[in-house]
Amino acid sequence: MSSCCSIPTGSTMPCPSCAQIGAVVGAAPVRPHRPDSIDGAWQHCATPSCPVVYYLDTATVDADSVITQVGHKATDQPMPVCFCFAHTAGDLLADATAHGGASTIKAEIKQAVAEGHCACEHLNPSTKCCLADIQRILRAAATAP
Numbered sequence: 001m002s003s004c005c006s007i008p009t010g011s012t013m014p015c016p017s018c019a020q021i022g023a024v025v026g027a028a029p030v031r032p033h034r035p036d037s038i039d040g041a042w043q044h045c046a047t048p049s050c051p052v053v054y055y056l057d058t059a060t061v062d063a064d065s066v067i068t069q070v071g072h073k074a075t076d077q078p079m080p081v082c083f084c085f086a087h088t089a090g091d092l093l094a095d096a097t098a099h100g101g102a103s104t105i106k107a108e109i110k111q112a113v114a115e116g117h118c119a120c121e122h123l124n125p126s127t128k129c130c131l132a133d134i135q136r137i138l139r140a141a142a143t144a145p
């Protein structure tokens, strides 16, 4: 399972707020939160008390501007199933229901993972790929009365 996610490489910079060096995750996980984010080697700051979630040089995305929780950040945002692309369990179920049980979100995530646009081991607090969780939620929904 360890080969499912690949991480873009780039030069690593310290977080502009807490000075810890975050993992390079690329632009794909930043886009759901900031659609106009520039392409590049975005990094994820994993310090729970630091307000910066993603940064690239001096550009930052902070905990108030993300649409779902990312990693271990303490925010009031909903907890996603897929930390890379900010999908929540509610999103998944609504999508599966709208498409007769076939989730297009799952297909999109699979495609993104195949193309290497996923950084689960840095963004998901479990450090595992989210596809297994997504599978479980969809299966549970399908068998629910």
Ligand SMILES: [Zn+2]
Residues within 6 Å of the ligand: 015, 016, 017, 018, 019, 020, 045, 046, 047, 050, 051, 052
């Ligand atoms: Zn930081």
